[in-house]
Amino acid sequence: MRRAQALRDALEQDIITGKFRPGDRLDEQSLAARFEVSRTPIREALMQLASTGLVELQPRRGAFVASLSFKDVVERFEVMAVLEGMCGALAARRITEPMQKELEKAHEDCVREASQENADAYYYANERFHHVIYKACQSAFLAEQAQQLHARLKPYRRLQLRARSRVANSLAEHQGIVDAIRAGDSDRAERLLREHILIQGERLADFIASFDRAA
Amino acid sequence: MRRAQALRDALEQDIITGKFRPGDRLDEQSLAARFEVSRTPIREALMQLASTGLVELQPRRGAFVASLSFKDVVERFEVMAVLEGMCGALAARRITEPMQKELEKAHEDCVREASQENADAYYYANERFHHVIYKACQSAFLAEQAQQLHARLKPYRRLQLRARSRVANSLAEHQGIVDAIRAGDSDRAERLLREHILIQGERLADFIASFDRAA
DNA sequence: GTCAACGTTTTTGTATACAAGAATTTGCTT
DNA sequence: AAGCAAATTCTTGTATACAAAAACGTTGAC
Numbered sequence: 001m002r003r004a005q006a007l008r009d010a011l012e013q014d015i016i017t018g019k020f021r022p023g024d025r026l027d028e029q030s031l032a033a034r035f036e037v038s039r040t041p042i043r044e045a046l047m048q049l050a051s052t053g054l055v056e057l058q059p060r061r062g063a064f065v066a067s068l069s070f071k072d073v074v075e076r077f078e079v080m081a082v083l084e085g086m087c088g089a090l091a092a093r094r095i096t097e098p099m100q101k102e103l104e105k106a107h108e109d110c111v112r113e114a115s116q117e118n119a120d121a122y123y124y125a126n127e128r129f130h131h132v133i134y135k136a137c138q139s140a141f142l143a144e145q146a147q148q149l150h151a152r153l154k155p156y157r158r159l160q161l162r163a164r165s166r167v168a169n170s171l172a173e174h175q176g177i178v179d180a181i182r183a184g185d186s187d188r189a190e191r192l193l194r195e196h197i198l199i200q201g202e203r204l205a206d207f208i209a210s211f212d213r214a215a
Numbered sequence: 216m217r218r219a220q221a222l223r224d225a226l227e228q229d230i231i232t233g234k235f236r237p238g239d240r241l242d243e244q245s246l247a248a249r250f251e252v253s254r255t256p257i258r259e260a261l262m263q264l265a266s267t268g269l270v271e272l273q274p275r276r277g278a279f280v281a282s283l284s285f286k287d288v289v290e291r292f293e294v295m296a297v298l299e300g301m302c303g304a305l306a307a308r309r310i311t312e313p314m315q316k317e318l319e320k321a322h323e324d325c326v327r328e329a330s331q332e333n334a335d336a337y338y339y340a341n342e343r344f345h346h347v348i349y350k351a352c353q354s355a356f357l358a359e360q361a362q363q364l365h366a367r368l369k370p371y372r373r374l375q376l377r378a379r380s381r382v383a384n385s386l387a388e389h390q391g392i393v394d395a396i397r398a399g400d401s402d403r404a405e406r407l408l409r410e411h412i413l414i415q416g417e418r419l420a421d422f423i424a425s426f427d428r429a430a
Numbered sequence: 431g432t433c434a435a436c437g438t439t440t441t442t443g444t445a446t447a448c449a450a451g452a453a454t455t456t457g458c459t460t
Numbered sequence: 461a462a463g464c465a466a467a468t469t470c471t472t473g474t475a476t477a478c479a480a481a482a483a484c485g486t487t488g489a490c
């Protein structure tokens with residue numbers, strides 16, 4: 001693989017996992033030293049991360065880990081809700097039989113992992129469920145956009161898995177979505193998915209609000 | 216300004232105006248020679264264009280002007296319709312008084328330019344109208360996404376301005392949109408904007424179909 | 431004549447060198 | 461001592477040099 005690509009992945013992980021915090025400066029020289037490469041592939045990796053919004057590039061001033069304000073995050077959840085709703089609407093009309101099977105299997109995996117009370121495993125099963133919906137819409141562009149924004153919101157989605165009741169509700173919502181898509185009811189699929197995401201945004205808002213109160 | 220940035224703009228223009236055609240190879244060396252810079256800023260510009268989808272970067276094989284298939288274009292118009300509908304829905308709820316004035320002025324400009332039958336001037340007035348709607352939604356992220364996709368579809372939107380009747384219809388649709396937003400009717404604003412864009416996609420499809428028949 | 435394999439050439443990817451702009455420090459003035 | 465200014469240092473942006481992979485052409489075998 002190209003070094004720039006490997007570096008991109010490594011840096012992305014470091015940012016998502018919080019090794020680099022929002023606002024941190026990403027100095028080219030120290031990164032180059034740390035990864036034992038020249039600045040060239042480092043710069044390339046930083047530019048790629050900037051295009052996904054994970055890094056902010058200030059001309060002649062350097063790269064910083066992007067820090068999203070509360071408003072920024074809410075705005076992204078709003079768009080995510082609409083995109084995912086659109087995926088659902090299209091999927092309800094266009095889903096293929098094998099894809100429908102895949103969707104139902106992904107949902108069953110979610111149910112199983114949830115019952116095991118393994119937060120990580122549930123998280124990944126949930127990822128796969130949403131990913132199947134993106135694919136099922138049969139629009140490569142929409143799927144790509146949805147996947148990209150979904151990835152960007154990863155750290156924020158993860159925050160709210162703690163709440164037990166949320167998982168149960170989430171599963172019920174998934175079931176409704178699967179049913180709507182199978183029934184070919186695009187309006188209902190769109191609405192349910194939109195709400196499913198918006199609820200996440202709201203829970204996150206609650207979470208942050210309580211966090212702010214504590215501080 | 217940074218050279219990479221200037222090059223990005225120059226290349227973008229050359230691609231949009233058709234100086235470089237879809238599928239064309241963008242050789243780093245010849246571009247560097249042509250613009251009298253080194254390969255470094257050229258590569259940077261190409262990477263930026265790749266992130267907007269205007270250029271396709273094949274690892275170790277070079278850069279090519281992206282060529283969108285018919286399906287690719289339709290998919291983008293579909294997403295554009297949804298994003299723009301969302302802008303309208305939010306704008307109907309959140310638009311400020313000065314922004315409302317700006318929107319109405321932009322619409323009036325469209326009407327004036329249309330009556331002058333100057334295709335270019337109408338095109339730019341139309342651009343401004345849509346741009347105001349993006350801003351009016353009060354979501355920086357949504358506005359940015361909409362603007363970016365709008366820009367990507369520029370070459371395809373331009374194709375259909377020839378048709379006289381389309382301009383008249385388009386103006387009528389604009390009027391309806393302005394009214395819906397002023398009335399704070401978010402559902403109607405969303406629906407009208409969505410349809411307004413989808414019609415463009417359909418007209419384009421007709422255009423391409425007739426083009427294919429001719430060939 | 432076609433195909434394949436080897437060698438050449440061209441092109442991309444990375445490293446290093448250099449230039450130019452930002453940040454910082456030091457020294458001077460008030 | 462505080463504030464400003466010049467000079468130094470550090471960092472980014474660009475150019476060039478080198479390495480490695482892909483494209484190309486040539487040559488030879490069948």
